[in-house]
Amino acid sequence: MADVASFFEDIEYGDPKPAVKVMIKNDHAKEIRIVFRKGQEMKEHKAPFPIVVQVLRGEIDFGVLGERHLLKEGTAIALESSVPHDLIAHEDSIVRLSLNIKDSEERVKSV
Numbered sequence: 001m002a003d004v005a006s007f008f009e010d011i012e013y014g015d016p017k018p019a020v021k022v023m024i025k026n027d028h029a030k031e032i033r034i035v036f037r038k039g040q041e042m043k044e045h046k047a048p049f050p051i052v053v054q055v056l057r058g059e060i061d062f063g064v065l066g067e068r069h070l071l072k073e074g075t076a077i078a079l080e081s082s083v084p085h086d087l088i089a090h091e092d093s094i095v096r097l098s099l100n101i102k103d104s105e106e107r108v109k110s111v
Helices: 105-110
Strands: 019-025 029-036 041-045 051-057 059-064 067-072 076-079 085-089 093-100
Touching: 019 105, 029 085, 029 105, 051 059, 051 067, 059 076, 059 093, 067 076, 093 105
Parallel strands: none
Antiparallel strands: 019 029, 029 093, 041 085, 051 076, 051 093, 059 067, 059 085
């Protein structure tokens, strides 16, 4: 069986926080879509497992360990577990977040 999802269809924005939606979930991982309006942010937080963040559309200012990284479309960043990071949208953006199956999408929504 194959899981198929489009990260670019049925876009919904959250207010005041970015919109978080599970797109694919299987026995090993979860693929999450985070939709930002320009200026929305996810304050500093940590993930209990390694993550990969990829900007699919837009531009994100990604802070990690005191450094700022400008992530443009197509750019990805991988973090080990427990690394503090934050995200600020420079423009309307769509981000793909790859989570370990043991991690919780509720944790992501609460940031």
